[in-house]
Amino acid sequence: MSTTAWSNPLRDPRDRRLPRLAGPSVLVLFGVTGDLSRKKLLPAIYDLANHGALPPGFGLIGFARRDWDAQQFADQIEASVREGARTPFREEVWRQLVSGIDFVQGTFDDPDAFARLKETLDRFDREHGTGGNHAFYLSIPPKNFEQVVHQLDSHGLTDQSQGWKRAIIEKPFGHDLASAQELNRVVSAAFPPESVFRIDHYLGKETVQNLLAFRFANMMYEPVWNRNFVSDVQITMAEDIGIGGRAGYYEGVGAARDVIQNHLFQLLALTAMEEPNTFDPGDLRREKEKVLEATRVLGPLDAHTANGQYSRGWQGGRLAKGFLEEDGINPDSRTETYAALRVDIDSRRWAGVPFYLRTAKRAPRRITEIALNFRRTPHMPFTQPAIEGLGVNALVMRIQPNEGIEMNFGAKVPGTQMEIRQVSMDFSYTGSFTETSPEAYERLILDVLLGDPPLFPQQHEVELSWQILDPVLAHWAEAGQPEQYPAGTWGPQGAHAMLVRDGFAWRRP
Numbered sequence: 001m002s003t004t005a006w007s008n009p010l011r012d013p014r015d016r017r018l019p020r021l022a023g024p025s026v027l028v029l030f031g032v033t034g035d036l037s038r039k040k041l042l043p044a045i046y047d048l049a050n051h052g053a054l055p056p057g058f059g060l061i062g063f064a065r066r067d068w069d070a071q072q073f074a075d076q077i078e079a080s081v082r083e084g085a086r087t088p089f090r091e092e093v094w095r096q097l098v099s100g101i102d103f104v105q106g107t108f109d110d111p112d113a114f115a116r117l118k119e120t121l122d123r124f125d126r127e128h129g130t131g132g133n134h135a136f137y138l139s140i141p142p143k144n145f146e147q148v149v150h151q152l153d154s155h156g157l158t159d160q161s162q163g164w165k166r167a168i169i170e171k172p173f174g175h176d177l178a179s180a181q182e183l184n185r186v187v188s189a190a191f192p193p194e195s196v197f198r199i200d201h202y203l204g205k206e207t208v209q210n211l212l213a214f215r216f217a218n219m220m221y222e223p224v225w226n227r228n229f230v231s232d233v234q235i236t237m238a239e240d241i242g243i244g245g246r247a248g249y250y251e252g253v254g255a256a257r258d259v260i261q262n263h264l265f266q267l268l269a270l271t272a273m274e275e276p277n278t279f280d281p282g283d284l285r286r287e288k289e290k291v292l293e294a295t296r297v298l299g300p301l302d303a304h305t306a307n308g309q310y311s312r313g314w315q316g317g318r319l320a321k322g323f324l325e326e327d328g329i330n331p332d333s334r335t336e337t338y339a340a341l342r343v344d345i346d347s348r349r350w351a352g353v354p355f356y357l358r359t360a361k362r363a364p365r366r367i368t369e370i371a372l373n374f375r376r377t378p379h380m381p382f383t384q385p386a387i388e389g390l391g392v393n394a395l396v397m398r399i400q401p402n403e404g405i406e407m408n409f410g411a412k413v414p415g416t417q418m419e420i421r422q423v424s425m426d427f428s429y430t431g432s433f434t435e436t437s438p439e440a441y442e443r444l445i446l447d448v449l450l451g452d453p454p455l456f457p458q459q460h461e462v463e464l465s466w467q468i469l470d471p472v473l474a475h476w477a478e479a480g481q482p483e484q485y486p487a488g489t490w491g492p493q494g495a496h497a498m499l500v501r502d503g504f505a506w507r508r509p
Contacts, residue, residue, distance in 0.1 A: 021052070022449035024130045026059035026121060030108075030148060031139035032073070033064045035245075036170070040201075041139065042077050043084035044441035049097045050087040053446055057128035059100040061120055065107050073103035086439055100128060108144050114151040121157065132163025135448055139170055141249075142179075146186045153190040160192070167191045168448055169198050171262045172253065173457075176473065177466035184459045197448045198462065202263045202368075203455040204440030204447075206429065207403045211270045211370075212279070214397070214405065221395075224374070226349045231375045232504050233355045235267050237399075238363035242310065242320065242487070243337070247328030256307070256339040256469060256476075259359040263368075265292065265465045266457065267399070268355055271370055272345055281454040285461065292464035294346045298354070301475040306483070306495035308338035310362035313486030320362060320487035336482045337361040340495045341472055342502070354502060358495065362487035367509040368399035382418060389413075391422035394507070403437065404428040 027045070031037060048054050062073045077098075082089055102120055106113020124130050136152060138145060149167070152158050158165050167187055174180030187196055202208055215221065224230070237259055243250045250258070269288035276283040298304045311322040323329060323337050340358035345351075374393040387410070394408040405427045413419040429437060447455055476482070483492035490496075490506065499505055 020446060020450060022048075022054055022058070022446060023133065024055050024057045024128065025133035025135060025449050026061060026124050026128075026130050027445070027449070028061045028063060028117070028121070028134060028136045029139065030063050030137065032062035033066055033076075034139055036139050038076075038080045039084050040439070040441050041137070041445070042080040043086065044439050044445055046077075046081040046085045046093070046097060047087050047439065047442050048446055050085070050090060050093050051442075053442075054097075054449075056096060057100065057130055058097070059102070059124040059128055059130055060097070061101075061117070061124075062103045063106065063113070063117060064103075065105070067105060068103050070102045074098050074101050077101065086436070086442075100124075108140075108147045108151065111151065111155070114155045114157070118155050118157055125163075130163070132165075134163065135166045135168060137168040142172065142174070142183065145169070145183060149186055149190050158190040160195070164195065164451065165191065166195045166197060166448055166451070169196065171198065171200050172257055173198055173262070173462045174466065175253065175257055176470050177463060180459075180462050180466050184462075193459070194451075194453070196459075197444075197453065197456045198458070199444055200262045200266055200457055201440040201444060202399070203266060203457070204442075204444040205399060205403075206437040207397065207399045208267065208270065209455075211267075211397065216275050225372075227351055227353045229374055230353055230372050232353060232373050232502075233271065234371045234373065234507050235264050235271070235355065235357050235369075236371075236507070236509060237263060237359045237368040238366065238490075238509070239361050240315065240363055240366045242323065242362050243326055243329075247326055251329055251333060251335055254307075254335040254339070255337055255359045255361065256341075256473060260339055260341070260357055261465050261469050262457070264357045264359065265295075265468070266461075267370055268295070268343070268357065269461075271372075272347075272350055272355070274349070279454065284454050285458055289460055289464060291345060291347075292461060292468065295343050295355075295464075295468055296346065297468060297472055298342050298344050301472060302479075303501060304342040304498060305472050305475070306338070306340045306492060306498050307336035307476050308360075308483045308485045308492035308495065309333075309335070309481075310337050310360075310487045311484040313362070313488045315362060315364070315488035322484075322487070323361075334477070334481055336476065338482070338485060338491045338495065340491065340498060342498065343468065354504075356499065356504075356506070358491065358506070360491050363490060364488055365509065366401065369509055370397045370399070371395070371507050373504075373507075382420065386418050387420050389419070389421035396507075402428065403430075 029037060104117045104120055121134055125132055138148060174183050269291040272291045273287040276287045309323045313320060324331050338360045342354045342356055372395045390410045396406040398404050407425045408422055410420040411423045413421050483494050485492040
């Protein structure tokens with residue numbers, strides 16, 4: 001079979017009217033019975049099919065221990081799609097998609113199962129014309145990566161001589177720098193670097209991508225996007241839920257490894273980076289890496305970091321149990337559910353501007369945002385009573401929910417007195433565009449099938465992130481039990497004191 005890629009002479013990639021379409025290919029999904037697959041991945045694949053982004057010969061193969069046949073697997077997918085898909089369920093789309101669905105039953109240590117997987121893929125290549133283009137989505141615990149990659153390699157499933165073979169890895173990418181390097185060694189033994197796609201689904205969100213458009217397509221913000229005008233930057237990801245049924249995953253991982261090492265460091269890099277020469281993946285990555293290389297956690301760590309665990313408390317009118325009371329959690333656990341730290345960036349643009357990162361479970365509300373707080377004017381020709389309601393000038397990019405951008409500033413209150421109060425201007429995605437935003441996984445899965453890498457962190461970024469975070473994790477490990485904070489509040493007192501010492505206060509999202 002020829003390996004030369006065929007291109008349609010009637011399609012011009014510069015024509016924005018044409019949707020991006022994946023070529024003939026097969027997606028093999030390991031961990032297909034997990035929550036991520038059921039709630040996110042399978043609905044996203046259907047939504048791609050519904051938009052016509054998948055070719056007629058697209059194949060989807062599930063691999064799991066369950067004693068299912070292809071029809072039972074299809075029934076599970078249909079249930080997930082009807083429950084979680086963003087677009088309406090259409091029979092004609094489903095019939096097309098289900099014609100390319102199959103299931104391989106087996107365990108990761110069973111060579112016969114991987115032999116059956118190879119036979120199934122060979123059959124797809126013959127009958128569906130998928131040309132040896134196979135993507136392997138490892139939605140499985142990191143401890144199983146080496147075993148699965150070894151099985152794929154030993155059965156010739158990573159052979160790049162016919163079609164492409166790509167590996168998709170979900171975060172976390174290791175639990176410290178050493179384990180991240182070991183994971184990379186395992187994966188790169190079977191797949192070349194350009195064929196490894198590390199998924200941080202935050203980078204697939206429209207609002208995160210809009211950070212680049214907002215910063216580099218508009219002139220008005222660039223003059224104030226620096227230390228001369230910005231006093232501090234606060235990046236928050238808070239959830240109003242506990243760990244739910246994820247005790248097995250969360251215990252020993254904690255908030256910092258789960259969120260800060262990947263999501264928040266990526267948001268930090270996109271906020272602080274310089275303009276890339278182009279949006280070529282290499283140029284974009286180079287600017288993000290420069291930020292991470294210049295980022296350091298300010299010492300002493302007791303003063304500039306904080307961790308905590310949610311305790312029993314009232315949230316949304318309900319009494320929520322504490323983290324140490326959750327099913328599957330060790331009552332003596334030191335795993336943090338709240339993490340906050342100050343990092344400084346040694347660059348001309350940001351020298352002296354603290355970046356505060358925080359993530360919390362059982363917070364009062366679910367929110368992810370980036371807030372640039374601006375300095376006070378050097379001279380204020382108003383009396384103190386007139387500006388008591390002024391607040392802080394801020395530019396807030398809401399990543400989720402209610403995606404949009406908000407600007408807070410002072411305005412005169414109508415009346416005969418000069419009184420200034422904080423007001424806001426607001427841009428909302430839902431109010432400004434008729435199109436709905438695709439789910440992050442739709443964009444990222446399509447990018448993998450197209451081999452388009454800008455939204456996927458590379459190994460060097462992963463290692464730089466661990467280099468920043470590892471000293472903090474080591475310090476917390478020695479410090480003992482995290483501070484308790486009641487469920488339904490914005491974190492432990494230590495986190496508030498951390499900002500007070502610097503003369504700031506956390507935003508109330």
